[in-house]
Amino acid sequence: MGGYGDVQMIDENGIRxxxxxxxxxxxxxxxTGVVPVADGSCRxxxxxxxxxxxVYGPMEAHPRKIQxxxxxxxxxxxxxxxxxxxxxxxxxxxxxxxxxSKVTKDALESVVMLELYPRSKIRINIEIVSAEAGTRxxxxxxxxxALADAGIPMxxxxxxxxxxxxxxxVVCDLNKEEDNYGEADLPMGILPNTGELVFLQxxxxxxxxxxKQAWQYNMxxxxxxxxxxxxxxxxxxx
Amino acid sequence: MSxxxxxxxxxxxxxxLAHSDERIDGRGQWEGRLLEVEHSILPRAExxxxxRMGDTIVLAGVKFQIMQPYPDRPNQGGLMCSAxxxxxxxxxxxxxxxxxxxxxxxxxxDRGIRESGCIDVDSLCIIPGEKAWQVILDLFAVSDDxxxxxxxxxxxxxxxxxxxxxxxxxxxxxxYPLGVSKSPIMCSYHKVGGRFVYDADSRExxxxxxxxxxxxxxxxxxxxxxxxxxGIFTTDEFQEIMDNARKRTKEIRExxxxx
Numbered sequence: 001m002g003g004y005g006d007v008q009m010i011d012e013n014g015i016r017x018x019x020x021x022x023x024x025x026x027x028x029x030x031x032t033g034v035v036p037v038a039d040g041s042c043r044x045x046x047x048x049x050x051x052x053x054x055v056y057g058p059m060e061a062h063p064r065k066i067q068x069x070x071x072x073x074x075x076x077x078x079x080x081x082x083x084x085x086x087x088x089x090x091x092x093x094x095x096x097x098x099x100x101s102k103v104t105k106d107a108l109e110s111v112v113m114l115e116l117y118p119r120s121k122i123r124i125n126i127e128i129v130s131a132e133a134g135t136r137x138x139x140x141x142x143x144x145x146a147l148a149d150a151g152i153p154m155x156x157x158x159x160x161x162x163x164x165x166x167x168x169x170v171v172c173d174l175n176k177e178e179d180n181y182g183e184a185d186l187p188m189g190i191l192p193n194t195g196e197l198v199f200l201q202x203x204x205x206x207x208x209x210x211x212k213q214a215w216q217y218n219m220x221x222x223x224x225x226x227x228x229x230x231x232x233x234x235x236x237x238x
Numbered sequence: 239m240s241x242x243x244x245x246x247x248x249x250x251x252x253x254x255l256a257h258s259d260e261r262i263d264g265r266g267q268w269e270g271r272l273l274e275v276e277h278s279i280l281p282r283a284e285x286x287x288x289x290r291m292g293d294t295i296v297l298a299g300v301k302f303q304i305m306q307p308y309p310d311r312p313n314q315g316g317l318m319c320s321a322x323x324x325x326x327x328x329x330x331x332x333x334x335x336x337x338x339x340x341x342x343x344x345x346x347x348d349r350g351i352r353e354s355g356c357i358d359v360d361s362l363c364i365i366p367g368e369k370a371w372q373v374i375l376d377l378f379a380v381s382d383d384x385x386x387x388x389x390x391x392x393x394x395x396x397x398x399x400x401x402x403x404x405x406x407x408x409x410x411x412x413x414y415p416l417g418v419s420k421s422p423i424m425c426s427y428h429k430v431g432g433r434f435v436y437d438a439d440s441r442e443x444x445x446x447x448x449x450x451x452x453x454x455x456x457x458x459x460x461x462x463x464x465x466x467x468x469g470i471f472t473t474d475e476f477q478e479i480m481d482n483a484r485k486r487t488k489e490i491r492e493x494x495x496x497x
Contacts, residue, residue: 088303
């Protein structure tokens with residue numbers, strides 16, 4: 001978090017640099033079946049973020065040491081393409097993408113009915129081809145849609161969204177410019193029908209009241225995003 | 239890339255089809271799949287393209303860096319081309335360091351673009367001996383249903399042709415279009431069921447033998463050739479492919495120029 005509180009990012013009427021109000025999310029589009037050779041796939045744009053997710057499986061888990069006798073395992077890989085960022089991202093693994101892959105896997109393993117596929121593996125490849133801010137939320141949300149597109153049983157789709165703070169004001173879904181000057185970031189993975197959580201991170205500085213506000217913004221936004229996901233899967237995509 | 243077991247049934251089937259002058263998806267011997275090309279589709283890249291050939295889909299993105307020119311070429315910038323086929327693109331592609339297959343892909347595409355001289359490396363110099371632009375072309379497979387070579391090569395040249403040099407961001411003057419004066423086009427042929435076909439899909443690649451890649455420039459000049467995989471071919475077979483490549487590269491170039 002930069003914490004450059006002196007740069008004015010919100011005007012006196014609460015209007016943000018891109019014209020949104022504090023609770024508004026960036027425009028979202030979702031399309032399924034974008035990787036024809038995969039068992040399920042999803043392309044999601046969110047602001048100028050773009051993620052492509054492919055799901056393969058359930059398939060044989062090998063090497064055998066990764067097999068679980070009582071359930072399937074998820075193999076989740078989050079990656080940013082070299083041309084996804086302003087300065088070119090060097091290809092290959094880095095600590096950040098490993099961590100995002102892990103927390104995404106932990107979130108999805110909480111909803112996928114793994115016990116239906118003992119000893120097998122479901123591969124989920126998340127590729128960020130354009131990054132703005134909040135790519136882990138885009139990746140996790142798009143992965144839920146891709147899993148549904150692949151017909152993998154889940155108790156519910158995960159919706160991931162973040163709220164943060166700029167100029168001491170809590171706002172939902174920071175864009176790139178706001179993120180550069182952001183004072184806090186609270187990404188959550190929400191099951192919108194039950195209000196339960198499967199993913200939570202936070203960094204920055206939030207008072208107890210600000211934290212409650214950010215939490216509520218995420219909860220409200222998750223319902224709006226969930227509707228877009230369901231529409232895309234039903235074939236009335238935006 | 240993990241190599242799936244090649245079922246003899248598939249090889250026999252492809253062979254039978256070839257004898258009756260047919261292909262597994264109903265195309266003619268020299269017929270390509272439906273081609274779709276878009277450019278400037280990636281907001282963070284300085285130049286970009288998406289190419290779709292049937293169910294094969296690739297992206298290309300151009301980024302720029304400032305480099306110090308090589309001591310023996312103080313007035314020249316550089317071009318780097320790399321291809322990545324990550325597991326997203328198909329169930330047989332695996333995570334990890336670049337496989338020999340994806341390195342070959344990147345290098346063959348790189349040679350076609352580089353050797354055509356389509357980018358004037360002298361124009362990439364900012365301060366002789368001190369600063370020059372390095373153009374980085376990254377090729378990225380979204381869906382591999384065969385013939386990534388041609389898809390990558392086309393996406394690469396289209397992305398370069400639509401690239402803007404981000405001079406303002408690096409505080410070295412005003413942005414300007416990257417000059418791309420030539421249009422090298424690659425055509426790939428696969429030996430399937432004993433004869434060469436153009437634009438093989440993944441089943442034909444799986445049940446086929448050797449492949450040959452040809453990159454031709456605007457005047458039919460040859461800029462790169464590559465023979466891949468196990469197999470033997472004759473001069474006559476090669477001549478037939480070359481004749482087809484001369485026709486097909488022109489058609490693809492027309493598609494590109496109409497964008």
